[in-house]
Amino acid sequence: MHDMKAIFKKHVKKHKRKILLGSPIIILIIVLDAFNFFANEKTALILLPEPSRFVTVDRSFATTVKLVARTAVNAVGGSIRFNSENADILDVSQKNSIINLWAEEPTFLEEKRGVSFQGGILSEGGFVGEGPLMKIFFKPRKTGKITLAFENPQVLAHDGKGTNVLGGKNELTYVVRDSNLSSPDINGDNAVTFSDISIFLVNWPVTSDVGKYDFNGDGKVTFSDINALFAQLGS
Ligand SMILES: [Ca+2]
Ligand SMILES: [Ca+2]
Known part of the structure; x- marks a missing residue:
């Protein structure tokens, strides 16, 4: 046991400089990784809580559906579902949407168990970048969790072939507490x-x-x- 300790001490002493030099790099990589969770090279659809995942039962809250396009795209569609026994959809807003050609305006799925949408982005050379698609407003029914998820999402490339280039998507869980x-x-x-x-x-x-x-x-x-x-x- 003592031997192990001594070997460890000796190793640390010997490699102190390397360990000290290496540590900030490791920390930097971890920090960058956390920041790059969605900012990596993938084209992604993101459900974004506004402003928080932690909400109270007496208030309505909103979710922004966002597109991050890393390559030129021109069409996006799919649906978003949630456990509707815990919340109701109040409204869907297309204000500020980057979609400027709706093939299917956001419509409520049966008994408002979600929203489906399909649209195009008219942009020379296709759309690259990030922007909101729509905003969904909810009213909680009770305390607990509300989980939103994409179903059959598609983001099509501006390549004349309509290749689905969606590389990532998230799930979003709200935690509803008493007021x-x-x-x-x-x-x-x-x-x-x-x-x-x-x-x-x-x-x-x-x-x-x-x-x-x-x-x-x-x-x-x-x-x-x-x-x-x-x-x-x-x-
Ligand atoms: Ca925290
Ligand atoms: Ca207390």
């Missing part, structure tokens, strides 16, 4: 991670801003709120 509970996503990065718990602990004991840290809704901030936040880790 008297604080959002577990303290730093607003759309995930509940150790960073949120760390921020909470930095502010512990909470004497002001009770409304920000009352995760169980009893009007005060106690250890129970730490437990309540831990319970939502990863959501």
Whole structure:
């Protein structure tokens, strides 16, 4: 055991310079990777929460459907479905859409269990870049999760053959909580991670801003709120 420790120490000492030099590169790669989750080379369809995945049951919320085209494209279509027992669709807006030729304007699927759409982008040389396709407005029915997903999505290349060049798409899950509970996503990065718990602990004991840290809704901030936040880790 001691031998192992000694070997390890010796190795670290010997390679200290390399380890120190290498570490920032590894960290940089991890950070860049996180930023590039959707910004890689793939043409993708993205469901974007506005502004947050963490919503309250008493309020409506919106999802922007966005296209990221890495090569020239001219048509996009598909449908978006969700678990409709937990929410209702209020409206779909095409305002600011990059689609300027609708073959099928966004229409509600049966019993508003989703939205289907099909359209073209009139642009010389095809469309490259990113922009919104539409915005869907929802009203939660109850607390729980609402998951949106694409069904049969297509993004067609401006190549005269209509090749489907869609390389990626995401699923989006909203977490609906009671209106008297604080959002577990303290730093607003759309995930509940150790960073949120760390921020909470930095502010512990909470004497002001009770409304920000009352995760169980009893009007005060106690250890129970730490437990309540831990319970939502990863959501
Ligand atoms: Ca967070
Ligand atoms: Ca509390």
